[in-house]
Amino acid sequence: DAKTTQPPSMDCAEGRAANLPCNHSTISGNEYVYWYRQIHSQGPQYIIHGLKNNETNEMASLIITEDRKSSTLILPHATLRDTAVYYCIVRGSNTGNQFYFGTGTSLTVIP
Amino acid sequence: ETGVTQSPTHLIKTRGQQVTLRCSSQSGHNTVSWYQQALGQGPQFIFQYYREEENGRGNFPPRFSGLQFPNYSSELNVNALELDDSALYLCASSLVGQGYSGETQYFGPGTRLLVL
Numbered sequence: 001d002a003k004t005t006q007p008p009s010m011d012c013a014e015g016r017a018a019n020l021p022c023n024h025s026t027i028s029g030n031e032y033v034y035w036y037r038q039i040h041s042q043g044p045q046y047i048i049h050g051l052k053n054n055e056t057n058e059m060a061s062l063i064i065t066e067d068r069k070s071s072t073l074i075l076p077h078a079t080l081r082d083t084a085v086y087y088c089i090v091r092g093s094n095t096g097n098q099f100y101f102g103t104g105t106s107l108t109v110i111p
Numbered sequence: 112e113t114g115v116t117q118s119p120t121h122l123i124k125t126r127g128q129q130v131t132l133r134c135s136s137q138s139g140h141n142t143v144s145w146y147q148q149a150l151g152q153g154p155q156f157i158f159q160y161y162r163e164e165e166n167g168r169g170n171f172p173p174r175f176s177g178l179q180f181p182n183y184s185s186e187l188n189v190n191a192l193e194l195d196d197s198a199l200y201l202c203a204s205s206l207v208g209q210g211y212s213g214e215t216q217y218f219g220p221g222t223r224l225l226v227l
Contacts, residue, residue: 034215043115043201043218044154087153091214098144098169099216101153 003027004088009106012082018075020105022088025069031092033064034099035073037084044087044101047073078109114138115204115219123225124192132187132222136204142166143185144216145177146201154201160185161207189224197226 005023012018024033034049048055048062050071055062061074075082087104114137124130136143142161146154156169160179174190183204189196200223203216 036218041199041221041223043203043220046215046217049215085153098156098159098167099154101146101155103153 003090003100004102006086006088006102006105008103009108011108011110012075012078014080014109014111015077018073018078018082018107018109020073020075020086020088020107021070022072023070024088024090027068027090028092031090033062033068033071034089034091035060035062036087036089036099036101037082038087038104039081039084045084047086078107080109080111083107083109115202115217117200117202117219117222119222120220121223121225123227125227126192126194128192128226129188129190130192130224132189132200132202132224134185134187134202134204134219136183136185136202137217140204140206140217141183142205142207142214143179143183144203144205145185145187146203147171147196148199148201148221149195150198157187192226194226197224199223 035047036044038044050062064071085104087101089099116135118133144159145157148154158168159166163179176188178186199221201221203218205214205216
């Protein structure tokens with residue numbers, strides 16, 4: 001069962017920051033927050049993950065609230081190629097060996 | 112590109128037949144996970160293989176089985192195909208070691224199976 005809640009869809013103007021929220025109110029102390037995205041009919045692409053601290057890589061930033069009950073994925077300058085379904089997943093050593101993908105957020109970047 | 116490859120890319124079978132899907136993991140990875148993704152839904156975990164043994168299974172019947180080989184590549188076998196088995200089948204490879212510091216799974220492009 002998915003342990004995260006995401007809005008089903010969002011729009012973002014090209015060149016602006018895309019902020020995708022995720023609620024994970026039941027997250028436990030050893031569970032990581034992962035973000036993947038899936039462009040139509042392709043395999044999911046890893047974006048970023050974190051435990052407690054905010055993380056940044058070449059693709060995105062991950063902001064995790066202090067209580068860890070929610071997080072935000074930030075794409076700093078969205079392009080048309082960022083149009084995809086974005087999945088927020090929590091997973092830890094006691095969550096089994098699977099990623100629960102849920103239904104994700106369909107992000108549309110508008111020219 | 113993740114370095115994870117799957118074959119074939121597309122496949123058409125009829126109900127009752129058997130199918131074998133193949134996955135080559137990314138170099139240096141020792142674990143393969145398989146997922147089924149029906150149209151319009153997120154991927155659902157089938158099972159994971161680590162050191163050639165099943166290491167976790169989702170809510171799939173026994174007619175879904177798998178293998179992992181010494182080179183860490185893997186096969187997914189589905190017997191007695193049903194119409195509802197039509198889906199995109201994804202494999203993901205990862206490196207699992209002692210302790211847990213966040214296992215990142217890298218996905219292949221998938222095999223699209225159509226059961227008629």
